[in-house]
Structures are given as structure tokens and as C-alpha cells.
Amino acid sequence: MEENISYQQGNKFTPKELKDCPECGKPRISFGWCLECETNAMKENFPYWTSKNKEIDELIRYTQLNATQACDYLEWIPFEKFEMVKYVGKGGFSSVYSALWMEGPRWIWDDGAQEWTRAGPMNVALKRLDNSQNISSSYINQIKAYHKCLQSASLAGTFGITKDPTSSYMIVMKYYENGNLYQYLDHCNGIISWRDMIDMLWGIAGGLERIHSERKIHGNLHGGNLLIEDEKVSTDARISDVGLYGPCNYDESRSQIYGVLPYVAPEVLRGENHNTASDIYSFGIVMNTLATGKRPWYNRAHDINLARDICDGKRLEIPDDTPKFYAELMQQCWDGPEKRPTASYLNEN
Numbered sequence: 616m617e618e619n620i621s622y623q624q625g626n627k628f629t630p631k632e633l634k635d636c637p638e639c640g641k642p643r644i645s646f647g648w649c650l651e652c653e654t655n656a657m658k659e660n661f662p663y664w665t666s667k668n669k670e671i672d673e674l675i676r677y678t679q680l681n682a683t684q685a686c687d688y689l690e691w692i693p694f695e696k697f698e699m700v701k702y703v704g705k706g707g708f709s710s711v712y713s714a715l716w717m718e719g720p721r722w723i724w725d726d727g728a729q730e731w732t733r734a735g736p737m738n739v740a741l742k743r744l745d746n747s748q749n750i751s752s753s754y755i756n757q758i759k760a761y762h763k764c765l766q767s768a769s770l771a772g773t774f775g776i777t778k779d780p781t782s783s784y785m786i787v788m789k790y791y792e793n794g795n796l797y798q799y800l801d802h803c804n805g806i807i808s809w810r811d812m813i814d815m816l817w818g819i820a821g822g823l824e825r826i827h828s829e830r831k832i833h834g835n836l837h838g839g840n841l842l843i844e845d846e847k848v849s850t851d852a853r854i855s856d857v858g859l860y861g862p863c864n865y866d867e868s869r870s871q872i873y874g875v876l877p878y879v880a881p882e883v884l885r886g887e888n889h890n891t892a893s894d895i896y897s898f899g900i901v902m903n904t905l906a907t908g909k910r911p912w913y914n915r916a917h918d919i920n921l922a923r924d925i926c927d928g929k930r931l932e933i934p935d936d937t938p939k940f941y942a943e944l945m946q947q948c949w950d951g952p953e954k955r956p957t958a959s960y961l962n963e964n
Contacts, residue, residue: 625717633931637729646686647724647731654680670755671776671784678762685731686722689762689774692787697777700741705856706839707861707875708862712741713790720774737959738790739774744863747784754863762831770822771842771855775786784863788855791794793845796838797910798853805908807850809938812905814851814963815843815953822854823958827891831858834889838904842962881926881951896963899948903931906941 635642636649645661657679666672676691682688697714704711719734744750762769772789779785793799796815800807807815819841826833833854840856874883878895883889900911911931915921930949933942944964947956956964 625750630964640881648682648684648728648867651684653682657682664693666776666778666784668690668784670752671750674755674762675776676761679723686720686772687763689773690721692716692775692777693778694777697739697741702742706742708745710743712743712744712785714739714741716774716787729760735806738792740788740790741779742786742788743779743783744785745783746864747863748782749864750784752865753865754859754861757859761826761829761831761857761859764826764831770825770857771853779850786859790840790845791853796841797842799843799845800838800904800908803908807905807908809941811850814849815841815905816898817901818851819898820958820961821853822857823894823898824852824962826857827894827958831857832889832891833894835861835878836872836894836901837878838901838910839875841901861953868944876922877919877931879925880952881928884922884926890952891958892955895948895958895961896952898958899945899955900931900949901940902945902948903933906934906937906945907931 626703633643633646636652638652639649641649641651659675666675672691672945675691678688679690696717700712700714702710703713703806715736716739717735719737720729721733723734724730725732767892771791774787774789777785777787793802804884819836823833823836833856838855842853842855844853846850860869878900880889880893880895883893904911910919930946933945937945944956944961949955
């Protein structure tokens with residue numbers, strides 16, 4: 616009977632993965648996750664690793680001590696655990712590499728042993744942070760504040776942190792074979808079905824809703840950090856770089872606008888802070904990017920003149936063949952901050 620999948624407790628059936636932990640006898644709080652046993656195991660492992668940066672060590676330990684399920688935390692991954700490291704491309708404040716993580720994340724449930732095991736070799740992306748030898752406390756605190764969002768299923772998976780031979784820190788993330796939205800559009804020659812567009816936008820809206828529900832913002836949503844997962848039945852988009860915009864050695868006391876100009880809301884260009892409404896404006900620009908198959912404002916310089924025109928109310932052209940509901944929703948996202956829809960509304964509609 617102990618081998619059955621479910622146990623009957625009163626009038627309810629409980630999966631055995633949620634039954635009391637066989638080690639300590641306390642209830643598991645999620646699938647296969649005993650808070651006390653997992654926390655103690657991680658604590659016991661603390662002396663056996665270090666990033667050589669006290670604040671990064673504290674960040675990783677914080678996520679592990681607050682984990683409530685498998686892969687709900689970051690881990691320190693020694694660089695020698697990666698093979699076949701290859702340069703992929705350059706971003707605004709980082710470079711991206713692909714690699715094979717030989718151990719893989721600890722997210723495979725061993726039903727017989729009733730424990731989590733590692734997945735084995737897995738392709739990952741390594742985001743090498745520019746000037747990370749001088750990574751700021753502000754940047755580390757941003758990762759700490761957003762770490763629960765980083766683990767959401769609707770956002771790009773983040774596994775941990777490593778350091779390359781040049782002592783630059785790297786964020787270890789899930790690797791997406793189709794690349795970002797721009798790369799995907801280039802591969803498709805800018806032609807995507809309306810069905811796939813809607814599927815992608817649903818995924819992005821779900822990610823924004825998750826971020827906003829945590830009382831956080833993305834702050835730098837654009838085609839370069841939307842990662843595409845082309846599955847058999849649908850094409851999904853996952854949001855990356857959540858809360859991680861700007862250089863990692865920035866001083867938060869210095870006022871400066873970071874972001875990709877065509878996606879930055881006019882009120883932010885005027886000096887206001889990023890907020891949930893400015894994320895929605897960026898979402899509207901993504902809608903236009905999908906509808907046209909082209910980068911926004913591809914035909915003009917991204918300079919002070921474009922910023923001035925955006926602040927004066929100039930918006931992107933909408934293709935004539937755009938469905939009415941799609942065009943209207945896009946325009947609502949470009950409206951004044953107080954009139955824009957919420958991420959919850961976008962996800963439900």
C-alpha cells in the first residue's frame with residue numbers, strides 16, 4: 616500500500632510527495648519539499664562553497680533558506696562544471712555565452728528514494744556581467760528582491776551564479792534554442808502567424824502579471840530580452856533580465872535612464888520613474904514589433920529627436936491588416952499611464 620501514488624486522509628486523497636517527510640515526520644509544504652530537511656541540508660553545505668564575494672554568498676544563501684520548492688533558489692556553480700562554452704552575443708551591459716552544465720539543476724524527483732536529484736547535462740546560457748569585479752550592492756540587492764520572480768514558470772529560468780577565469784560574474788540561465796524575439800523574427804523573415812503572436816503575448820502578459828503581483832516592475836522590456844520557446848502546439852515567450860537593467864556596477868543614487876529607447880514610455884523619458892504602467896507601454900511596443908515583423912523605429916536614429924517626438928505623442932504606425940481588437944489594445948497600451956490596461960487584464964484577454 617505504501618507504493619500507491621495517493622494516500623487517503625479523511626475524505627481527501629493526498630499525493631505521497633505531499634505526505635509527511637519520512638526523515639523528520641513533518642508535513643511537506645510543496646511537491647517533495649520538506650522545508651526543515653531541505654533547509655538543513657543547504658545550511659550544512661554552506662562551508663563548502665564561496666563566490667569570494669560576501670554579498671553574493673549572502674544572496675545565494677538567502678534564496679536557499681527561503682526556498683519553498685525545487686529550483687526555487689539560486690546556487691553557486693563552479694565554472695569548471697561547464698563545458699563547451701561558446702560566445703553567443705553582446706547586450707547592453709553583458710555578454711551571453713552558451714555552455715553545457717554537466718550536473719544540471721537539482722529538479723528531478725526520485726520517487727523511490729523520495730529525494731531530488733540532478734538532471735544531468737543541460738544546455739544553459741551564461742550572462743557575463745560587464746565590470747562585475749566591482750559589482751555594486753544595489754545590483755545584488757536587485758537580484759535578491761526579484762529572486763522569486765526569477766523562478767516563475769512564466770519567466771526565463773535562472774539557476775544560479777558562477778565566475779569565469781577573468782573573475783567576471785555570470786548569471787546561469789536556461790538556454791533557449793530560438794534565441795530572443797529579434798533573432799526569431801530574423802529567422803522567420805518577420806512573418807509570424809496571428810496564432811503564434813497571441814501565444815507569445817499571452818506568455819509575456821503572464822510574466823508581467825507575475826512580476827507586478829510581487830509589487831515589482833521589469834523596467835526594461837524589449838525584444839532582446841524576450842526569449843522564444845517554439846513548442847509543438849504553441850510558440851511561447853519568456854521574459855528575462857527581470858529587474859536587472861543597467862550596469863552591474865551602477866550607483867543607485869545617480870539618476871540616469873537605462874533602456875532601449877523605442878520601448879521607453881514617454882513619461883519615463885520626461886524623468887519620471889519606471890512603474891507598472893511603463894511596463895505596459897513597452898508591452899504595446901512588443902505588440903507592434905510582432906505585427907510588423909520589424910524592430911520599432913528601425914527607419915530612424917534612436918536619438919534625442921526620437922525621444923522628443925515620442926514625448927510629443929508620436930507613435931508607431933499600425934499595419935492595415937491588423938485585426939481591430941489587436942490594434943485597439945495596442946493603442947490602449949500607448950495611452951496615458953492612468954489609462955493603460957493592467958498586466959492582469961492583458962493576461963485575461
